[in-house]
Amino acid sequence: MRPLENELKYLKLLSKQYPSISKASTEIINLEAILNLPKGTEHFITDIHGEYEPFVHVLKNGSGVIKRKIEELFSNTMRENEKKALATLVYYPEQKLDLIIKKEENLEDFYRINIYRLVELCKYASSKYTRSKVRKLLPEDFKYIIEELLHESIDIKHKQCYYQSIVDTIIETDRAKEFIIAISKVIQKLVVDRLHILGDIYDRGPRPDVVIDTLMDYHSVDIQWGNHDILWMGAASGEKTCIANALRISARYANLDIIEDIYGINLLPLATFAMETYKDDPCHCFIPKISDQNVSTKEKSLIAKMHKAISIIQFKLEGEVINRRPEFEMQHRLLLNNINYEENTIKLKGKVYKLKDSNFPTINKNNPYELSKEENEVIEKLVSSFKNSEKLQKHISFLFSKGSIYLTANSNLLIHGCVPLNEDKSFMSMKIQGKEYKGKALMDKMEAISREGYFFKENTTQKQYGMDMMWYLWTGKCSSLFGKDDMTTFERYFIAEKESHKENKNPYFKLREDEKMCEKIFEEFNLDLTDSHIINGHVPVESKNGESPIKANGKILVIDGGFSRAYQNKTGLAGYTLIYNSHSLQLVSHQPFTSAEDAIKKESDILSTTEVVEHKAKRKTVRDTDAGKILEQEVKDLKLLLLAYRKGLIKEK
Numbered sequence: 001m002r003p004l005e006n007e008l009k010y011l012k013l014l015s016k017q018y019p020s021i022s023k024a025s026t027e028i029i030n031l032e033a034i035l036n037l038p039k040g041t042e043h044f045i046t047d048i049h050g051e052y053e054p055f056v057h058v059l060k061n062g063s064g065v066i067k068r069k070i071e072e073l074f075s076n077t078m079r080e081n082e083k084k085a086l087a088t089l090v091y092y093p094e095q096k097l098d099l100i101i102k103k104e105e106n107l108e109d110f111y112r113i114n115i116y117r118l119v120e121l122c123k124y125a126s127s128k129y130t131r132s133k134v135r136k137l138l139p140e141d142f143k144y145i146i147e148e149l150l151h152e153s154i155d156i157k158h159k160q161c162y163y164q165s166i167v168d169t170i171i172e173t174d175r176a177k178e179f180i181i182a183i184s185k186v187i188q189k190l191v192v193d194r195l196h197i198l199g200d201i202y203d204r205g206p207r208p209d210v211v212i213d214t215l216m217d218y219h220s221v222d223i224q225w226g227n228h229d230i231l232w233m234g235a236a237s238g239e240k241t242c243i244a245n246a247l248r249i250s251a252r253y254a255n256l257d258i259i260e261d262i263y264g265i266n267l268l269p270l271a272t273f274a275m276e277t278y279k280d281d282p283c284h285c286f287i288p289k290i291s292d293q294n295v296s297t298k299e300k301s302l303i304a305k306m307h308k309a310i311s312i313i314q315f316k317l318e319g320e321v322i323n324r325r326p327e328f329e330m331q332h333r334l335l336l337n338n339i340n341y342e343e344n345t346i347k348l349k350g351k352v353y354k355l356k357d358s359n360f361p362t363i364n365k366n367n368p369y370e371l372s373k374e375e376n377e378v379i380e381k382l383v384s385s386f387k388n389s390e391k392l393q394k395h396i397s398f399l400f401s402k403g404s405i406y407l408t409a410n411s412n413l414l415i416h417g418c419v420p421l422n423e424d425k426s427f428m429s430m431k432i433q434g435k436e437y438k439g440k441a442l443m444d445k446m447e448a449i450s451r452e453g454y455f456f457k458e459n460t461t462q463k464q465y466g467m468d469m470m471w472y473l474w475t476g477k478c479s480s481l482f483g484k485d486d487m488t489t490f491e492r493y494f495i496a497e498k499e500s501h502k503e504n505k506n507p508y509f510k511l512r513e514d515e516k517m518c519e520k521i522f523e524e525f526n527l528d529l530t531d532s533h534i535i536n537g538h539v540p541v542e543s544k545n546g547e548s549p550i551k552a553n554g555k556i557l558v559i560d561g562g563f564s565r566a567y568q569n570k571t572g573l574a575g576y577t578l579i580y581n582s583h584s585l586q587l588v589s590h591q592p593f594t595s596a597e598d599a600i601k602k603e604s605d606i607l608s609t610t611e612v613v614e615h616k617a618k619r620k621t622v623r624d625t626d627a628g629k630i631l632e633q634e635v636k637d638l639k640l641l642l643l644a645y646r647k648g649l650i651k652e653k
C-alpha cells in the first residue's frame with residue numbers, strides 16, 4: 001500500500017530523526033521493549049488541606065511501597081529493627097544521617113553496610129524501568145557511579161573488587177553522606193512513576209505552601225483542582241470575593257500569620273480596621289478554631305475581630321457578584337437584604353430565625369451590599385497584596401500549569417468532587433454566556449473560562465468573567481469541585497438552628513453507588529466501560545461509621561480519609577491514598593501521624609493498612625497505558641517509514 005501524500009510529507013519529516021533503515025528499526029526495537037515493561041506505579045493523594053507533615057511522609061514512604069520492597073528484598077537477612085532503620089534512612093536521609101553521625105562509633109562500617117543495602121534496594125526498585133528512564137532520574141553528581149553500581153553484579157568474583165573500590169572511594173573522599181542522600185532520593189522517585197493530587201491542598205491546615213513547594217520539586221505530578229484550590233486561584237487572580245473567603249477561612253483556623261509571613265500579604269489594614277470597627281464587640285461567633293495552647297486570649301480576640309470584619313466584607317461582595325451574574329442563578333444566596341435590622345432576625349425559606357449576633361456597624365440597611373469606605377479601602381489593599389505576592393503567584397501558576405478540573409489517566413477519571421447530575425440521572429446543565437453546557441463539555445468550558453480569569457489582561461471583561469467563574473466553582477451548584485446546592489456560611493455563623501446549616505449534596509453522591517451510572521459517566525468521558533474507575537476526594541469517608549471508600553462494586557474510589565486534622569474525628573483515620581501498580585489497585589488507609597521528628601528519631605512509620613481493591617488478572621504493561629498508546633502509534637509510524645525506505649519513496653541518508 002502506498003502512503004498518501006500527506007503521510008509521505010510526515011514520513012519525510014520523521015526521516016530527519018531516523019535517517020536510515022537501521023536507525024528506524026533500532027528505535028522500533030527500543031519502543032517495543034518499553035511497551036512490554038510493567039506499567040509504572042501511580043500514587044493518588046487528596047484533601048491535604050495544608051497538613052504538610054503527614055503528606056510529606058506519605059510521599060516519602062510511597063504509601064508503604066518502600067517498606068514493602070525492603071521486606072521483599074531483605075526478609076530473611078535483616079532484623080525488624082534494621083529494616084525500620086533502613087526505611088527511615090530512605091525517607092529522611094539528611095536528618096537521619098545527622099543523628100547517626102553524632103552517635104555512631106564505627107561510621108565507616110555503617111556507611112559500607114548501608115550503601116550496599118541502598119544499592120540493592122535501588123536495583124530492585126529500578127528493575128521495571130529501562131536504563132534510559134533510570135538514568136534520567138539520577139542526580140548529576142553521582143550519575144555515573146550509581147549507574148555503575150546498579151549494573152554490576154557483585155556475586156561475580158572479579159567484579160566484586162571493582163564494586164568494593166567504588167564504595168571505598170566514596171567513603172575515603174568523604175562523600176558517603178551525600179551519596180546516601182542522593183541514592184535515597186532516587187529510590188523515592190523510583191517507587192512512584194506518577195503522582196496525582198486530587199485537590200484541596202489549601203485551607204484549614206498550617207502549611208499549604210510547603211505542600212506546593214514539595215510538589216514543585218516532585219518528578220512527575222498532576223493536580224485536579226479542589227474547591228479550596230480554585231478559591232486561592234481566584235484570590236491570586238485578584239477576585240475580591242475569593243480573597244475575602246480565603247482570608248475568612250484562614251482567620252477561622254487561626255492561620256493568618258502564615259499569610260503574612262509566607263506570602264508576605266500585609267494584614268495590617270484589615271487588623272486596624274477590625275480593631276476600630278469591632279472594638280467593643282466580643283465577636284463571639286467568630287472565635288477561631290485553635291488547638292494551639294500558645295495563642296493568647298488577646299490574640300484570639302484580635303483574630304475574632306478580623307474574622308468578623310472579613311466575613312461581613314465577604315457577604316457584601318458576594319451580593320455584588322450574584323447581582324452582576326444572573327446566569328449563576330444564585331439569587332437565593334442574597335441574604336443581607338432578608339435581615340430585619342430592628343428585630344435582629346432573618347427570614348430564610350419562609351422561616352424567621354433569630355440572629356446570634358446583630359452588631360453590624362458597617363451595614364447600611366437601605367443598601368446592605370454596599371461596602372463602607374473603610375471596607376472598600378481594606379479590600380482594595382488586599383487585592384493589591386494578593387496580586388503582588390511573588391510566592392503566591394509562583395504557587396498559583398504552578399496549579400494552573402499542572403492542574404485541571406478533571407483528568408483521565410490510564411482509564412481512570414480523576415475529579416475532586418463530582419460530575420454534577422440531576423435526580424433523574426441526566427447531566428446537570430448550566431447556561432454560560434447564553435449557551436447550555438453539561439457533563440464533560442460543562443467542565444471543559446468552566447476550566448477554559450477560569451484560565452482566562454488568571455491569564456487575561458487586567459480590566460477586560462473576559463478576565464472579570466473568568467474570576468467570577470472561579471468564585472462560582474468554589475460555591476455554585478453546577479460546580480464539579482463543590483457539588484452541593486448551597487454553601488451556608490452565613491447561616492453557620494449567625495443562626496443557631498442546625499436545620500438552616502444543611503447543605504444538600506448533588507444527586508451524584510447517591511447515584512454514584514450504581515454501576516450503571518458509572519458506565520454512563522465513563523461513556524461521557526470516552527473511557528472504557530469495563531476497565532475504568534472514578535476517583536474522587538472532597539467528601540470525607542466516615543469509615544468509623546462503617547462507610548466504605550470503595551463504591552459501585554469497585555468502580556468508584558473515594559479517597560478523602562481526613563488528612564485534615566479538623567476532620568479526623570469524623571473519619572477516624574488520617575487519610576487514604578491509592579496505589580495503582582502493574583498488578584493491582586490498592587487502597588491504603590493511614591492512622592494519625594505524630595510528627596516528622598518522631599518518624600526520624602523513633603523510626604515510627606505511619607501505620608497503614610493496605611487493601612487490594614482490584615487484582616489484574618494479567619500484569620499491566622506500558623502498552624496498556626496512555627503513554628503506551630502514544631508509543632504504539634510511534635511504532636506504527638516508524639514501520640511506515642521503514643516501508644517507504646524499502647520502496648524507495650524516501651531515500652536513506
Ligand SMILES: O=P(O)(O)OC[C@H]1O[C@](O)(COP(=O)(O)O)[C@@H](O)[C@@H]1O
Nearest residue numbers: 200204227228484487488489503538
Ligand atoms: O468545617 P468548616 O471549615 O467550617 O467548613 C465548612 C464548609 O466547608 C465545605 O464543606 C467546603 O469544604 P470541603 O471542600 O473541605 O468540604 C462547605 O461546604 C462548608 O460550608
Ligand SMILES: [Mn+2]
Nearest residue numbers: 200226227538
Ligand atoms: Mn473539597
